[in-house]
Amino acid sequence: MRRATTALRVRATPLRADVAVRVWSPGQGALPLLVVHDGPAYERHARLTRWARSKISEGELPPFRIAMLDPGEREEWYSASALYARALVEHVLPALGASGPPVGVGASLGALALLHAEVRAPGSFGALFLQSGSYFVPRHDRHESGFGRYGRIVRFVRTVRRVGRPAGAAETELTCGAEEENVQNNRVIARALGAPLHEVAGGHDWVAWRDAFDPFLVPLLARLWSR
Numbered sequence: 001m002r003r004a005t006t007a008l009r010v011r012a013t014p015l016r017a018d019v020a021v022r023v024w025s026p027g028q029g030a031l032p033l034l035v036v037h038d039g040p041a042y043e044r045h046a047r048l049t050r051w052a053r054s055k056i057s058e059g060e061l062p063p064f065r066i067a068m069l070d071p072g073e074r075e076e077w078y079s080a081s082a083l084y085a086r087a088l089v090e091h092v093l094p095a096l097g098a099s100g101p102p103v104g105v106g107a108s109l110g111a112l113a114l115l116h117a118e119v120r121a122p123g124s125f126g127a128l129f130l131q132s133g134s135y136f137v138p139r140h141d142r143h144e145s146g147f148g149r150y151g152r153i154v155r156f157v158r159t160v161r162r163v164g165r166p167a168g169a170a171e172t173e174l175t176c177g178a179e180e181e182n183v184q185n186n187r188v189i190a191r192a193l194g195a196p197l198h199e200v201a202g203g204h205d206w207v208a209w210r211d212a213f214d215p216f217l218v219p220l221l222a223r224l225w226s227r
Contacts, residue, residue, distance in 0.1 A: 039068020
């Protein structure tokens with residue numbers, strides 16, 4: 001299987017910054033696209049491209065590309081930032097040249113940022129796979145109130161709880177460690193979205209996120225990309 005990784009820097013005008021992206025592809029031509037927040041960390045800790053090669057080689061998934069996004073100013077960009085959502089939807093995604101709406105994958109704040117972007121611009125993604133999202137709810141997460149963007153996240157989560165899944169928004173699945181503190185707010189947001197939440201063994205860590213790929217991400221991608 002031919003493999004190539006290309007480094008890109010996408011100018012994101014709303015952020016007045018570049019978003020660094022590494023795009024992995026197993027071949028030529030128009031292929032489905034997986035867009036991954038905290039992409040370098042997913043590659044380092046969850047062996048993302050090794051997993052992709054295995055699933056493609058075994059015929060469980062068709063050939064697809066992976067765009068691994070560097071988090072940049074992570075605590076600002078991934079914390080329900082309207083500027084980052086605009087940059088992602090209007091600048092980064094078009095620059096990646098997807099053959100159709102991409103699938104977004106992210107964990108913790110990275111999951112929150114994907115959901116925020118899709119809520120603001122429904123249909124930007126074909127599906128979302130959100131792991132241990134940081135959906136702060138004061139009842140469960142007041143201990144996070146020292147985080148600089150706590151209030152902004154709480155306001156966004158309240159909006160989702162009030163409005164639910166917007167018309168035309170992407171199919172969404174969530175995973176969360178059954179033993180982690182985020183499980184309560186993930187249950188809240190899953191109910192609001194009417195989305196499945198897969199509670200897995202483990203906590204808020206790369207082992208739990210990596211181990212959720214095969215039981216849950218593979219069938220989501222196979223179903224979406226066979227249409």
